[in-house]
Every structure is written in C-alpha cells, then in structure tokens.
Amino acid sequence: MVLFMACALPAGATGVDVILESGNVAAQPVGISGREGAAVVKACAGYRMPLMDGGKEWNAYPFGGACLELPAVIRDLSFNITMDIGRLESKPPFDVDVLVVNSGLIFLYNVRMWLQHFSLRPFTGLSNTSVYLIDEFAVDTHIFSHSENEFGVAAGLEPVMAVGRLRFSAPASWQYVFSSPRPFTFFSVSIHCGAAF
Amino acid sequence: MLNKYTKYTGGLFFTARFILALSGTAGAEGRDATVLLRIDGANYVLYDQEYPHRSRNMYSIVRGNPLDSFPFTHISTYGFGPAYDSVVSRAPAFAASGGVSAELGDPLLNRFTNSPGYNRDHATVFGSACRLPSVPGFVYSGYRYLDSYSDRFDEIWKKFEDVTDRSMEYYKEGLAKEFIYGYALASGKVEARGNMRKYGSWGTTPFYFSPLYQSGYSTRHDFRVADGRRSFFASAGYDYHTDYFNHFESEKFNDVAVTAGLQRPLNKLINGRVVCDINTAESPSTKFEASVYDSLSTLMVWKAAGGIFNNLHPFAGLQLSFRPMRALTAFAEAGWDYVPAQRAYRYKEYKRTVSYEPLAYETITFHTSLTYADTLFFPITLAAWYDYYERPIWERIEFDDGQPYISQDTLGNAAPWHVGGRASYEISWRMLSAELWGNTSLTPKKTIQRFSLPTVLGADLGCGRRAGGSPYAGMRFEYRSPVVLRYRNDESDKIETFVAPAYTAISSIFHMPFILPFARDHLGSSVWIEAGPVHISKQFLDNPSLANQRIKEHPSGNLIGPAVSVRFDAVIR
Numbered sequence: 001m002v003l004f005m006a007c008a009l010p011a012g013a014t015g016v017d018v019i020l021e022s023g024n025v026a027a028q029p030v031g032i033s034g035r036e037g038a039a040v041v042k043a044c045a046g047y048r049m050p051l052m053d054g055g056k057e058w059n060a061y062p063f064g065g066a067c068l069e070l071p072a073v074i075r076d077l078s079f080n081i082t083m084d085i086g087r088l089e090s091k092p093p094f095d096v097d098v099l100v101v102n103s104g105l106i107f108l109y110n111v112r113m114w115l116q117h118f119s120l121r122p123f124t125g126l127s128n129t130s131v132y133l134i135d136e137f138a139v140d141t142h143i144f145s146h147s148e149n150e151f152g153v154a155a156g157l158e159p160v161m162a163v164g165r166l167r168f169s170a171p172a173s174w175q176y177v178f179s180s181p182r183p184f185t186f187f188s189v190s191i192h193c194g195a196a197f
Numbered sequence: 198m199l200n201k202y203t204k205y206t207g208g209l210f211f212t213a214r215f216i217l218a219l220s221g222t223a224g225a226e227g228r229d230a231t232v233l234l235r236i237d238g239a240n241y242v243l244y245d246q247e248y249p250h251r252s253r254n255m256y257s258i259v260r261g262n263p264l265d266s267f268p269f270t271h272i273s274t275y276g277f278g279p280a281y282d283s284v285v286s287r288a289p290a291f292a293a294s295g296g297v298s299a300e301l302g303d304p305l306l307n308r309f310t311n312s313p314g315y316n317r318d319h320a321t322v323f324g325s326a327c328r329l330p331s332v333p334g335f336v337y338s339g340y341r342y343l344d345s346y347s348d349r350f351d352e353i354w355k356k357f358e359d360v361t362d363r364s365m366e367y368y369k370e371g372l373a374k375e376f377i378y379g380y381a382l383a384s385g386k387v388e389a390r391g392n393m394r395k396y397g398s399w400g401t402t403p404f405y406f407s408p409l410y411q412s413g414y415s416t417r418h419d420f421r422v423a424d425g426r427r428s429f430f431a432s433a434g435y436d437y438h439t440d441y442f443n444h445f446e447s448e449k450f451n452d453v454a455v456t457a458g459l460q461r462p463l464n465k466l467i468n469g470r471v472v473c474d475i476n477t478a479e480s481p482s483t484k485f486e487a488s489v490y491d492s493l494s495t496l497m498v499w500k501a502a503g504g505i506f507n508n509l510h511p512f513a514g515l516q517l518s519f520r521p522m523r524a525l526t527a528f529a530e531a532g533w534d535y536v537p538a539q540r541a542y543r544y545k546e547y548k549r550t551v552s553y554e555p556l557a558y559e560t561i562t563f564h565t566s567l568t569y570a571d572t573l574f575f576p577i578t579l580a581a582w583y584d585y586y587e588r589p590i591w592e593r594i595e596f597d598d599g600q601p602y603i604s605q606d607t608l609g610n611a612a613p614w615h616v617g618g619r620a621s622y623e624i625s626w627r628m629l630s631a632e633l634w635g636n637t638s639l640t641p642k643k644t645i646q647r648f649s650l651p652t653v654l655g656a657d658l659g660c661g662r663r664a665g666g667s668p669y670a671g672m673r674f675e676y677r678s679p680v681v682l683r684y685r686n687d688e689s690d691k692i693e694t695f696v697a698p699a700y701t702a703i704s705s706i707f708h709m710p711f712i713l714p715f716a717r718d719h720l721g722s723s724v725w726i727e728a729g730p731v732h733i734s735k736q737f738l739d740n741p742s743l744a745n746q747r748i749k750e751h752p753s754g755n756l757i758g759p760a761v762s763v764r765f766d767a768v769i770r
Contacts, residue, residue: 039714057310072711074668079711079724088306096309105724105763107709126726126763131305148316150303151761178761180302180314180743197714 038196040069040167044084046190048102054184057094061086063102067192072107080106080125084190088131099132101147102175104154117162121169124155129177129184152177152184158192167194230619230636232653233264234680234697236754238320238345239372240401244650246617246638248564250586255648256605257539257553258409260400261373268324268339268377271296271725274664275768277326277335277381279390288335289721289768293325296725296764300345300757302743315351318344318371322764334382337392344371349755350399350408357444360547365444367410373398391418403553403603404594404684405546406753413438417454426468426492431457436478443545450540452478468492479537480557483507496520510535510559523573529565536560551594552602560588581618589613591647593685601688608685612644632657645683645692652678661708666721669708675730676701682752695752704729721768728761 044067049060065084072079082104090096106125113119130149156173169192177184230246236259243253243263253263269278276288297319304314319342326337350372354365379392397412417434434454439447458472467489474484486504491497496519503513514532521527538557543550566582589611594603617638624631635654640646654676661669680697710723736745747756 054306058306070711070713072668072709073666074709077709079709090309094310098306098309105726126761129305131308133308148303148305148308149299150305150317151299151301177305178301178743178759179305179307181304182307182311183743184306 038071040067040194040196042067042069042167042169042192042194044082044190044192046084046188048086048186048188050088051185051187053182054186057091059089059091061088061100063100063188063190065102067194069108069194076110076112078108078110078121080104080108080123082106101130101132101149103128103130106154108158119160121158121160122156123158123171123173124153127152127154127175127177129175129179150177150179162196165195165197167196168192230617230653232650232677233262234650234751234754235346235757236401236406236751237347237349237372238318238755239343239398242751244648246636246650246653247566247582247619248584249615249646249648250562250589252648256590256592257403257555258400259403259406260398260411267322267341267375268326268337270294270322270324271764271766272324272326272337275326275766277337286333288326288328289770291325291327291769292766293323293768294764294766295321295323296762297321298345298727298760298762300760302746302758315348318347320345320762329382332382333384334380336380337378339375339377341373341375342371343373345760346755346757347372353407357547363445365408365410367397367412367441368399368408370397386422386424388421388423389419392416401753402544402546402551403592405551407546409544410441410444411438426460426462428460429458430460431455440542442542443550448542450478452476454478462492463489466491466494476537478540480540481506481508481510481537484537506535506537512559524569524571526568526570527566528568530563532562534560534562549601552600554602554604556590556605558588558590558605560586562586576623578621579618580620581616583614583616585614587613589647591683591685593687595687606685608645610644612640612646615640615646628660628662630657630659646681647683649681650677652676663708666710666723668710669706671706673704673706673729674702675704680750680752697749697752697754700730700748700750701733702730703733704731719770721770723766725764725766726762727764729759730757731759 043065045062045064047060047062049055050058063084063086065082067080067082069078069080071077082102084102086100086102088098088100104125104127106123108121108123111120111122128149128151130147132147152175154173154175156171158169158171160167160169170189171192172189173187175186175188177186232244232246234242234244236242239261240254240259241262241264242255242259244255245252254261266273266279271294272292273279275292277292299319300317302314303317304311307314322339322341324337324339326335328335350368354368358364373396375394375396375398377392377394379390381390382388393414393416395414397410399408399410401407402409413436415434415436415438417432419430419432421428421430432455436452437449438452439449441447453475454477455475456472458470460468460470463469469487469489471487472485474486476482484504484506486502488500488502490500498518498520500516501514503511505511512533512535514530514534516530517528519527536558538555541552541554543552545551563585564582566580568578568580570578588607590605591608591611592603593606594601596602615638617636619634619636621632621634633656635652637652639651640649656674657671659669659671661667663669663671677700679699682695684693686693705728707726708723710721713720713722732746732748743758747758749755750757
C-alpha cells in the first residue's frame with residue numbers, strides 16, 4: 001500500500017504533483033480549510049482492541065499520545081509521526097500487565113469533499129509496537145534494553161474537521177504487527193485534537 | 198587490518214570497474230557480476246563472478262563489508278562522498294542521515310503467553326557532514342551499531358560457555374560498533390582527506406565461522422597535488438588494534454600502511470607512474486611498481502606495469518583494450534602476479550587451538566572479454582569472458598601431531614579457468630523505470646571451485662527519481678542459484694561442502710520528502726523505508742509465516758529473514 005500511495009495520481013493530473021524539486025519550493029500543497037502547507041500538532045486518546053488469537057488472551061486497552069503532521073511534497077499527501085502509550089492487561093489464566101508504546105509513520109491522503117471544513121483521509125504506513133518487559137517503568141536509557149519492539153503495518157480511515165486553526169479527527173485503524181511465532185492484529189479508534197501552524 | 202580486503206595486490210591495477218568504465222556500462226553490484234552475500238548483520242563476502250580470484254573477504258577472518266562506504270552510505274546522495282570529486286560546491290551546508298533497522302519476528306507479547314523465541318537485534322546508523330564556511334571542504338562524522346542477524350552467534354556463545362565454563366566477553370557490544378570523524382578539503386590543485394576511527398567488531402573465523410573479536414583505533418590521511426597530467430599523491434594509515442584470539446587474552450598490533458607515488462607524462466601520448474606501497478600487515482610488506490599507459494588514444498588503450506617486492510620477487514602485467522566501434526569493446530589482460538601473505542595467527546575454537554597459516558604465492562593470470570554496451574539507441578549491455586587463474590587458492594584444514602592448522606593451498610582438480618557472461622537492459626518511460634540483469638558462469642567438467650555461485654538474475658522496478666528531493670518507490674526481484682563453499686579437510690580426508698539454497702526474494706524501498714513549514718526554504722527532510730528480503734519459495738507459499746522466511750545467503754552464515762529499515766534525512770541549505 002505504501003508503494004502505491006507514492007504513485008497516486010489526483011484526478012485530472014498528468015503525473016504526480018511534486019511540490020519540491022531538489023529542495024526548492026515550487027508550489028504548496030492545499031490543506032483543508034484553506035490553510036496551505038501547514039504542520040499540525042495533535043493530542044490523541046483512544047481505545048485499542050486485540051483481534052483474533054490475540055483477542056482471546058489480551059484485553060482492549062485505552063491509550064493516549066501525541067502526533068505531529070507535516071505536509072509531504074505530493075499535493076494532498078501528509079505525513080504523520082505518532083506515538084501513544086497504554087497499559088495492556090492479559091485475560092485469565094495469564095496474569096500480565098505490560099506497558100505498550102505504539103509509534104507510527106503514517107501517510108494520509110486528503111480526499112477533498114463538497115463540505116468546506118470536512119474531509120476524509122485514508123491512510124497507511126509503518127507502525128512500531130514496543131512492549132516493556134519489566135514491571136517497574138522508569139524513564140531512563142534502560143528503557144531500550146528492557147523493552148522489545150517490532151514493526152508492523154497500519155491502515156485506516158480518518159474523517160477530519162477544521163475550524164480555523166483547530167483540527168478534530170476520529171481515525172479508525174487496523175494494525176498488523178510482525179511478531180513471531182504469532183503475529184498480532186489490533187483495531188483502534190481514537191479522537192485527535194490539534195492546531196495547525 | 199589495513200588493506201585486509203585487498204587480497205589481490207600483486208600489481209595488477211586493472212579492476213573490474215576500470216574495465217567497465219572502458220565498456221561504458223554501469224558498475225553496480227549485481228549488474229557488474231559482483232554479488233554481496235551476508236554472513237550476518239556486519240560481515241559480508243563479495244563474490245566476483247567474472248574475476249573469482251578478486252572476490253573479497255573470502256579468506257582468513259571475515260570481517261566487515263567490502264562495499265561499505267560508511268558514513269557516506271546515505272549522505273553521498275547530497276554531494277558528500279568518499280571520492281575526491283565529491284567535494285562539490287553545490288552540496289548543502291549540512292546533511293545528516295540516521296536510521297534504525299531490525300529483522301522482523303520478535304516474540305513481543307508472545308513472551309508472556311507462548312514461547313519466548315529469539316530477540317531480533319537491530320542496527321542503528323547515523324552519518325552527518327557539514328561544509329566548512331570559507332574553505333572548499335567539509336567535515337563529517339558517523340556512528341553505527343550493527344547487531345542484526347546475530348542469533349547464530351548467540352547460540353555459539355551459549356555453546357562456548359557450556360564447553361569452556363567461561364563466558365565470552367564483549368558480546369554486548371553488538372557485531373560492530375564504530376565512531377568515525379573526518380575531513381575533506383579541495384583547493385585548486387591540492388586535495389586532502391582523512392579520518393579517525395574507533396571501532397570494535399566481531400569477525401568470523403576461517404572454516405568454522407565462529408566469532409572473533411577485534412577492537413581498535415585507526416586513522417588514515419590522503420593527499421594529492423594534481424596539475425593537468427602530472428600529479429603527486431600520498432596516503433598514510435595507522436591502525437592500533439587488539440585481537441582476542443582466545444576470547445580472553447588480547448594481542449596488540451600496530452599496522453602501518455603508506456603509499457606514495459608520482460604520475461607524469463612521458464611524451465604527448467604516454468603517461469608514466471611510479472608507486473611505492475608499504476603495508477606492515479602483509480608479508481612481504483613493501484612493493485615498488487612502475488607503469489606506463491596510453492592516455493590519448495580512444496581506439497586502443499594499453500597499460501603495462503611491472504615491479505618488485507622487498508623480498509625481490511618481481512611481478513608484471515599487460516592490459517589491452519580495443520574499441521573498434523562505439524558500443525563494442527574487446528579486452529585482454531595477462532599478468533605474472535605475486536600475492537603477499539596476511540599475518541599468521543592462532544585462535545581458539547572452543548577448547549581447541551587452531552593455527553592459520555596464509556601463503557604468499559605467485560600465479561599466472563589471463564582474462565579476456567567482449568562487451569557490447571549500447572546506451573544510445575537500445576540500452577542493452579552484453580558481455581562474455583574467459584578467465585584463467587593458474588593457482589586457485591583453497592583453505593584446507595590439516596593436522597600435525599593432532600594439532601589442527603588451516604593452510605592456503607591449491608587442489609589438483611581445482612578449476613583453473615571458467616567462462617561466463619552477463620546481460621543487462623534498462624528502460625524508462627516518464628516516471629517509471631525498469632532494469633533487468635543476469636550473470637552466469639561455467640567451469641570445466643571434472644573440476645571444482647572453492648566458492649561457486651553460478652547464476653544471478655534480477656529486476657529493479659521504480660517509480661520516481663531515486664536521487665534528489667523527489668519521491669521514489671521501487672521493488673527489486675532477485676534470484677540466485679545455490680551457493681556452494683568447499684574446504685579440504687584432511688582429518689576426514691574429504692572435501693567439506695556447505696550450501697546456501699537457491700534464493701528468490703523481493704525487496705522494496707520507498708522515499709518521501711516532507712516539508713517543515715517553519716523553515717521550508719532552508720530545511721529539507723525526507724523519510725526512507727526499506728523492507729525485505731521476502732523469500733518466495735514453495736514452502737512459504739504453502740504456509741506463509743515469518744518462521745519459514747529465514748534462509749542463508751552465505752553457506753556458513755546466519756539465517757537471513759525480512760527486515761524493515763526506517764531512516765530520516767535532513768538537509769540545511
């Protein structure tokens with residue numbers, strides 16, 4: 001999906017509408033609500049549900065985090081760097097309670113709609129799920145040696161509403177984590193609130 | 198060790214890249230009949246199908262990547278590179294690249310409910326370069342930690358602890374950990390560059406491919422003064438390293454490598470060149486070489502060289518290239534070569550002491566090829582070659598009073614010659630590009646090769662432009678025939694054979710620049726994502742899972758599975 005997102009052609013275009021050529025700004029992407037080429041800082045909160053075999057062993061859990069959105073050089077394409085934290089609990093007979101940090105590099109394509117302040121954005125990208133392996137959480141350099149992480153892919157749909165500088169969205173995403181011997185899949189819904197600048 | 202990878206130092210200066218430059222083809226790994234094979238996340242061998250005796254990292258302790266240009270691997274795309282002509286005025290003021298990669302398949306939540314499994318270790322690489330404000334040059338730095346595909350080492354370390362009742366040290370440093378700082382200057386006729394490096398790395402021993410640690414500091418400085426066809430050049434390198442041959446006590450070495458030379462025209466057509474090379478890591482350590490070559494003719498180019506080592510052993514070579522038409526090149530070279538020996542050593546294979554005794558030897562070589570390369574009308578390259586090497590070197594394990602030692606020797610039925618060919622075809626249409634290539638080689642019947650990789654096929658498909666500030670997406674399909682490595686084992690009185698299975702895989706790469714609104718005129722950033730190789734086999738198609746994705750690339754290497762790499766680049770103009 002990532003491959004084809006890069007080659008997506010907006011309707012009526014003869015090729016990919018590239019904004020930057022060797023670092024020079026030739027044009028700017030059109031963001032929603034007229035704020036063009038804007039970066040957006042967002043806070044998020046949501047609920048993530050393990051699916052399939054993972055759903056039999058782990059409970060759904062709430063999470064909170066932050067997100068930075070930057071415009072990409074292709075018109076109507078944005079790039080998100082996200083991170084959220086939550087606590088995942090196991091179901092019986094297991095008695096496990098782990099801290100999970102979920103990060104993502106997500107590409108969103110803005111589908112312009114007839115409503116001026118509203119748009120729909122399908123997205124896809126790379127995720128990274130980090131599980132903290134010891135009981136006591138400490139913010140120090142040992143977090144890396146005490147945690148284990150794995151890449152995955154994420155995809156979903158995000159409806160967005162803009163009110164002036166403010167942005168509100170409610171993405172729903174599906175995530176597949178490449179763990180072994182058993183991969184994990186999650187479904188999450190969340191609410192994002194942020195401001196563009 | 199300095200010049201460790203340059204096994205072929207007997208005076209023949211005709212590299213595969215020089216040949217390819219004459220024939221007008223691109224010299225990229227795979228397309229120019231060289232194949233890089235991973236042993237683990239830090240160590241590779243480079244097999245050359247056209248010149249097998251010029252394959253690199255094939256003998257003794259295998260350490261590092263012969264094609265490594267760290268820290269320029271990624272920042273070279275912005276104009277900062279290892280070659281002299283990379284000091285360009287259009288390079289940005291600052292460029293940096295940093296990323297993380299890891300093989301897929303960590304247990305993650307499976308640790309708590311299923312089997313723990315192996316942790317897939319990662320690699321971190323960072324490089325940066327900054328142009329100097331008023332001097333034409335730049336300074337650079339780099340850091341990397343490489344530990345991917347190291348689970349085979351984990352098993353060996355565990356077995357080592359069981360057998361010897363002691364833990365191997367330094368294994369928490371990763372397969373390789375390195376810092377490097379350097380500079381490059383170019384002003385008028387004078388160019389200089391140099392670096393200082395602190396490193397620690399695990400190489401693999403000969404025959405057994407078990408780990409051996411080395412750490413040290415090195416520095417290297419190059420200098421050149423050029424005025425038209427005249428130039429003077431010199432380089433000096435010093436490497437202070439500590440080797441842990443028995444994994445506990447260290448042996449310290451000081452290796453020095455110095456080169457100095459002069460090039461000037463002898464007349465209107467012919468250039469002459471004299472070079473003195475000193476490398477204390479080899480024996481004999483000093484070489485004097487003189488060469489003459491035609492500089493103006495385009496129809497025929499020739500080069501003749503000769504020299505002597507400090508043990509008074511001479512060497513000589515001749516190269517001819519004939520280009521009757523733009524797209525066709527006929528090439529031949531012959532040499533009487535002398536290859537110096539690497540340093541001998543003794544290492545511990547668990548509780549057993551093994552000696553390694555390399556050889557200095559002379560050999561006769563001959564190579565001829567015919568290349569058709571049309572880059573104007575129909576972008577196809579075709580080449581066929583015949584390569585003769587009088588003394589193909591094997592490693593064999595022998596025993597003296599029960600004490601094993603590995604020597605370099607040849608076998609009576611070792612294949613002295615082979616023929617081969619390669620083809621490549623490139624096409625592009627608007628933003629789309631495709632490149633196809635294939636190499637194959639054949640050896641005479643009833644002879645055997647020490648290292649064999651008969652066939653490589655590949656295809657690169659791309660959308661966009663790979664260089665510059667544009668988006669790009671690409672996929673590579675690659676096929677390799679089974680890879681075979683052979684050793685002569687006198688203990689069992691037979692030839693040991695190790696095989697890596699045939700390899701069909703897909704890899705992908707994606708590049709997207711993005712905009713930082715607060716400094717969009719001066720700041721550029723982009724993200725790179727690479728994934729693969731995803732091995733395509735009947736076993737995987739019947740039962741898709743990460744577990745049956747891992748296969749060896751090198752016959753004695755670690756299992757290699759799909760990995761994901763994420764990298765951010767930043768540029769300040």
